Amino acid sequence: MADATTASPSMISAASVPDERIPPRRLFAFLIMVFGMFMSILDIQIVSASLNEIQAGLSASSSEVSWVQTSYLIAEVIAIPLSGFLSRAFGTRLLFAISASGFTIASFFCGFASTIEQMIVWRALQGFLGAGMIPTVFASAYTVFPRSKFYIVGPIIGLVATLAPTIGPTVGGYITDLMSWHWLFFINIIPGIGITIGVLILVDFDEPNFKLLEHFxxxxxxxxxxxxxxxxxxxxxxxxxxxxxxxxxxxxxxxxxxxxxxxxxxxxxxxxxIVDIRTFGDRNFAIGCLISFCVGIGLYGLTYVYPRYLAEIRGYSALMIGETMFVSGVAMFLTAPLVGRLMTKVDMRYLIAFGLCSFALGSYLMTWITREYDFYELLVPQILRGVGMMFAMVPTNTIALGTLAPERVKNASGLFNLTRNLGGAVGLALINQVLNERTDLHISRLHERVNWGNAMAVETLNMFTQRMQGMGDSARMAMKQLSQIVHRQAVVMGFGDAFFMLAVFYVGLSLLVVLMNKPPALAAGGGTGH
Incomplete structure (x- = not known):
């Protein structure tokens, strides 16, 4: 394992913090900020399980209600890279307070929206204002704390960044089921006020540089x-x-x-x-961003695929989907401290490779999916997914941001978080495309096999016809039911193909770690760099 004495001067300067002890006030301030980041990321997915209820409540069409999520994502993607410049200009304290208060106010108006147009406008503002909290927390973690404490703060932010979108459908399903969709937004108000006040009182990480605004x-x-x-x-x-x-x-x-x-x-x-893209000249940061982009594909892609399978094929309600998906969240929560400890003992590149391969294995097990897959069949793949995400994400964060010079971290954090969100957008587009194309292909192939020469198909059709005797045109109704079964089977096979694609992709991605420079070891206590 490399010693910190072998690190470059920029790495040493990033690590050299005089006091190795974390002051309780500073740690508490950081945890308040982490909770703000959790709220901001959670709100990406919290509405996904409740779009039908929002659509009914606002009398919107299906295409209109999709903008409840899309407007948030578009605004957030624009604001995240902007936060690097604003953080240097306003300082961490002021920018985070503005983001938290703006996010809270927008949440309040989202809850009271009476038309879809109002909802879309307030969701966009919610995403834009809340986005500043995400990269600010990442930057603070790797500039405020000494390098020897990265094994503590790294897993905290990694857990939040991956856990929040994973449990979003679960939380949204529970809230909508127990109260109403309005509370998806009202739930942010009290914590948002508390976070704003807490940050204004406690955060003292840096000073603003308002002169930068003259060059905006x-x-x-x-x-x-x-x-x-x-x-x-x-x-x-x-x-x-x-x-x-x-x-x-x-x-x-x-x-x-x-x-x-x-x-x-x-x-x-x-x-x-407005964004310094020259940071990509650092090899570890550039490869870390590429891995973050690809992890985003799986993080947001599978948070979309599992609920869709459970809803379309198994007929689960939003609450049942949330309870089934919760397994990955538990796996992430239990894995985070283990990853933190291993980062002090094992080359972080090996941890990333292990995480990506675990994720690939979880996806590969799902390639055999049938319409009978239920909670217990999904258990091991979801555990592997949660474990893999934590092993891939936390060391990647630390290698990409934790080895940069402190003055570059704020800007770099915005770019790094942008790559994860863009990866999620690309992943959803690719997965939807694969599902559409492969489902159509399987439908055509199954229709070729389900014909009058297929004894099983004829037997099934006769059975349906006999069941529906006296219910009108029984032959036609039986044919329609058989067609629905064929279509459902084709959709399931399409899901299997999407999982196989992800498995192959992540096995290949694990080879990328060999291109990274070996990072210096993290110290689990004592001085930096050993």
Whole structure:
């Protein structure tokens, strides 16, 4: 294991904090911020299990209600990279207080929304204002605390970043079932007020630099908003509207391309760029971001696939889906302290590879999925998913951000968190595309096999016909029921294909760790760097 004396000067400067003891006030302030980050990430998925109730309550169409999630995601993706600049300008204390209070106010108005248009506007503001809390916590973890304490703070933020979206459907299902969908938003108000006050009183990590605001790059913000906002729209809407065959998707794709070119030109030429992409020149940070992007695919992709299978094939309610999905959350919670300890003893690159392979194994076990898969069949794959996520995410966070010079961490944290969210958007688009295409393929293949020459198909059809005698056109109703069975089987086979794709992808991704520079060992106590 490498000694910290072999680390580069930037790594040593990042680690050199005079006092190794964490003051209780500072730790408590950090935990308050972590809870704010948890709320912000949780709200991405908390509405996913309750969209039908929100749709009914606001008299919205199915396409309109999907924007309750999409508007939040688009706004959040734009705000996350912006937070690096704002954190340097306003300081951690002021930016976090603004984010927490804005998020709370927007949550209040979301709960009282009476039309879908109002809901979409307030959800966008909720996502934009709340997004600043996420990278600010990551940056604080790796600049405020000494390197020897990373094995404690790393698992805390890694657990929150992965656990919040995983248990989002569970929490949302319980709240909607016990009260109403309005409380998905009202539940944020009391904690949000407490977080805002707590941060204003306790956080003293750094000082603001308001002079930076004189150089705020409005053109850079405009180009970044056009690039990331339109990209998120294309990824969200593309799979269901045949991509560029839809006019709005094609227009947004063109806006995305033009804005991307303008954005990258601007950040490379501006005196004070809104985002410093030169941080990608650090190999560990660049590869860490790539792994974070790919982990985002699985994190958000499977949080989408499992509920969809349980709802469409098993007919589960939102509450039952939440209870089934809770297994992964428990696995993550129990794994986090273990990962923290192992980071002080084992090369973190091996931990990442183990996590990615565990995730791949969990996905591979699901390739044999049938329509009979229930809680116990999903148990081991979900445990492997939770364990794999923690082993992959926590060391990746530490390698990517914990070895950067302190003055680069705030900007880098915004970019790092952006990659995870973009990975989630890309993952959902790819998984939807695979499910659509493979389901259509399996339907056509099954229809070829289910014909009058297939004895089992004829026997099943006759059985259905006999059951429906005296209920009208029994032959036609039997044919319709058989067709539904064929379609359901094709959908299940499509799910199996999606899981197989993820398994192969994550096995390949685990090989990327060999490209990382060996990080210095974390100390489990005492001085830094040993």
């Amino acid at each position: 790059d409005w053109w850079g913000l405009l180009f970044m908003a056009g690039f990331l906002g339109s990209l998120e729209y294309v990824l969200e809407e593309g799979p269901q509207y045949q991509w560029l065959q839809d006019t709005s998707v094609a227009i947004c794709a063109a806006v995305c391309l033009a804005s991307a070119i303008a954005f990258f030109w601007r950040v490379l030429t501006a005196h004070e760029p």
